[in-house]
Amino acid sequence: MEQEERIRSKVARAVQLLLFKSHRTPGVKGWELKKNLGPGYLSIIKFLNTRFQELGLTIKIVSDDGSELSMSDDESKLSTARFYVTLKDELSLTAVKTLGWSIDEIAGLAVVISTIISHKGSAPVKEVEEILKKKFPEWKVKLNLARYIRRGYIAEDGDNLVLGWRTFAELDVEKFIHYILSA
Amino acid sequence: MPPISKYVELIERIIHLCDEVIEKNIDPFIVDVKENLRRLREGLLEMDERTLVMNMAALLKLIYIILLQQEDVKKRASRLYLDPFLMEVRLMGLDSERLAGAFLKAFRPVAENEQATMNIMRTAYGYWASLREYLLPEMGEIPMSSAINMLNELLKMEEADFESEMEKILNEMGQDPVDYYILISREGEKRKVFRALALSFLMTKGLVGVMQDPLTNKVWVFKTTPKDVEKHSVALPI
Numbered sequence: 001m002e003q004e005e006r007i008r009s010k011v012a013r014a015v016q017l018l019l020f021k022s023h024r025t026p027g028v029k030g031w032e033l034k035k036n037l038g039p040g041y042l043s044i045i046k047f048l049n050t051r052f053q054e055l056g057l058t059i060k061i062v063s064d065d066g067s068e069l070s071m072s073d074d075e076s077k078l079s080t081a082r083f084y085v086t087l088k089d090e091l092s093l094t095a096v097k098t099l100g101w102s103i104d105e106i107a108g109l110a111v112v113i114s115t116i117i118s119h120k121g122s123a124p125v126k127e128v129e130e131i132l133k134k135k136f137p138e139w140k141v142k143l144n145l146a147r148y149i150r151r152g153y154i155a156e157d158g159d160n161l162v163l164g165w166r167t168f169a170e171l172d173v174e175k176f177i178h179y180i181l182s183a
Numbered sequence: 184m185p186p187i188s189k190y191v192e193l194i195e196r197i198i199h200l201c202d203e204v205i206e207k208n209i210d211p212f213i214v215d216v217k218e219n220l221r222r223l224r225e226g227l228l229e230m231d232e233r234t235l236v237m238n239m240a241a242l243l244k245l246i247y248i249i250l251l252q253q254e255d256v257k258k259r260a261s262r263l264y265l266d267p268f269l270m271e272v273r274l275m276g277l278d279s280e281r282l283a284g285a286f287l288k289a290f291r292p293v294a295e296n297e298q299a300t301m302n303i304m305r306t307a308y309g310y311w312a313s314l315r316e317y318l319l320p321e322m323g324e325i326p327m328s329s330a331i332n333m334l335n336e337l338l339k340m341e342e343a344d345f346e347s348e349m350e351k352i353l354n355e356m357g358q359d360p361v362d363y364y365i366l367i368s369r370e371g372e373k374r375k376v377f378r379a380l381a382l383s384f385l386m387t388k389g390l391v392g393v394m395q396d397p398l399t400n401k402v403w404v405f406k407t408t409p410k411d412v413e414k415h416s417v418a419l420p421i
Contacts, residue, residue, distance in 0.1 A: 019296050026295035057294055086291040093280070096287060107279035110286040118270035120258060122208045131271055135279075160208060169293050176289035177265065183277055183285040 010037050010044050011051075018048075018059070018085050025152065025165055027084035030061075034079065042071055045083065058088040066168035084169050108136055108144045109153055113167060114180050122160045190226055194237045197223065201244035204251070211251035219245055348381040353390060353406065360394060360403035 014037055017028045033041045049059045049071075061069040063081045071078070091099075096106060115131055116123045125145075132141045145161075148154045152166035167173070197219050204211050223238055223245075230238060274282070355366070367378045382404065385391040392407040 019294060021295050026293050058291075060291070060293075085294040087294065088291070091287050091290060091292070093283060093287065096283075099292065103279050103283045106286050107282035110282040111274050113286075114265075114270055114274055115267070118265040118267040120208065120255075123267075124207075131274065134275060158206070166293070170291055171286075172289040172291075176286065179285035179288045180277075180282070181265075181273065183281045 007044070011048055013037060014041075014044050014048050018083060025082075027062075027082045027169065030078040030081050030083065033083060042078070046071055052085060053088055056088050057085050060084045060086045060169065062165075062168050066163065066165075068172075082165075082169070086170060104136060104140070105144055105147070108132060108140075109148055110176075110180065111135060112145070112148060112154060112161070113163065113171070113173075113176065116154065116161055116163055117173065117177060122157060122162050124160055125156070126159075128161055190230055190234050191237065193222055194234070194241045197241045198237075198244055201241070201248055204248060205244070211248050211255055214245070214248045216245055216249055216252070345381060345384070348377065349385055352378060352381055353385060356391070356404070356406050358406065360405040363393070363402035363404050366404060 014033065017033060017036060019026075030041075033045065037044050045059060052058055061071065061073075061078065061081045061083050063069050063077060069077055069081050073081075093103065097103075111132060112128055115128050119127075129141055129145070132144070136144070145154075149156060149164070152164040154161050154167070155164040156162075163173075200214060203209060204214055219241075223241055227235075227238070277285075352366070355369070363382075367375050367382060370378065382391060386393060386404075390407065392405050394403040394405070395401070396403070
């Protein structure tokens with residue numbers, strides 16, 4: 001009974017760590033989970049993941065270089081990776097409007113990310129702006145780019161734009177490119 | 184045979200070209216590695232020590248360019264390789280709805296819950312400070328700048344001050360519910376915002392509960408333990 005209570009409190013703590021933003025970025029590092037939940041933290045996370053999946057959510061693990069990891073990956077990799085809770089299934093166009101994004105803003109983000117990927121992960125800001133201006137009103141271009149940067153989808157690297165932490169956390173890049181090419 | 188200064192100039196040009204390619208992520212194949220290696224080899228025996236070191240640095244840059252070229256070849260061979268021009272043509276051919284549709288198929292947003300931290304408060308302060316000419320509608324004649332100054336004072340405090348304020352408020356509260364507004368105003372108007380913020384953290388931690396009387400609009404707070412609290416979010420204007 002006491003053990004059950006202890007596990008329950010660890011699961012509650014894991015939910016708190018995963019969902020509440022205590023840093024600039026959401027999610028939590030593997031080593032932080034280990035520190036708070038103990039060496040068996042992965043069992044807690046696995047259990048929590050099954051409960052989350054019933055609610056249409058899932059736990060996603062992203063390494064420092066942006067690649068997705070699984071819970072069976074090496075402990076040292078998981079330790080520095082970030083654990084996020086993301087939606088499990090696809091969002092509809094109508095549902096995404098409730099997140100505060102317009103279709104044009106999402107389309108703009110799709111253009112920016114595709115352009116960066118086609119430039120091998122780093123595209124000149126000016127070039128990205130020029131492409132956006134061909135599709136969207138000029139006054140919106142800089143505003144939208146600033147928003148994508150603020151939200152963490154892209155980041156500035158000198159005069160270039162690179163993919164940000166949020167793109168790696170929220171987007172399956174390979175699938176995205178496949179869908180763009182086959183749309 | 185060119186004099187040493189000519190070698191220096193040549194080496195500097197090679198280094199500069201390599202740096203441009205490396206830093207600006209330009210196509211690495213614009214560097215003719217074979218030709219540049221031949222130039223670096225020329226006059227090797229006549230170079231003084233300093234020029235030889237520069238030659239070595241240029242050689243290292245060329246090695247890095249070879250590495251970039253190798254990576255480029257690998258990427259081009261992979262199915263993910265996309266030519267920027269072809270991608271642009273593709274993007275121009277899609278309307279906003281189809282672009283957004285393709286994005287959403289691969290998009291799984293992160294579920295996150297915002298909470299006020301000192302960092303977020305500092306960012307918020309920066310935002311309001313830049314709008315200091317405006318008045319807060321509910322503050323009547325009090326200029327925005329005085330509210331900003333109050334917040335500024337508050338933000339100078341360290342997390343440790345904050346922790347001790349939270350502890351102090353918790354100790355002030357007895358077993359019976361206390362009127363929220365009386366509790367936060369107990370140390371005067373100047374500390375009201377700070378105490379409200381500290382109290383909100385106690386509520387988030389589940390150490391303080393809130394009761395609202397919808398008829399009288401009174402708000403009561405009481406000491407509790409985390410598991411007794413039924414979690415919900417309450418906005419309390421101060």
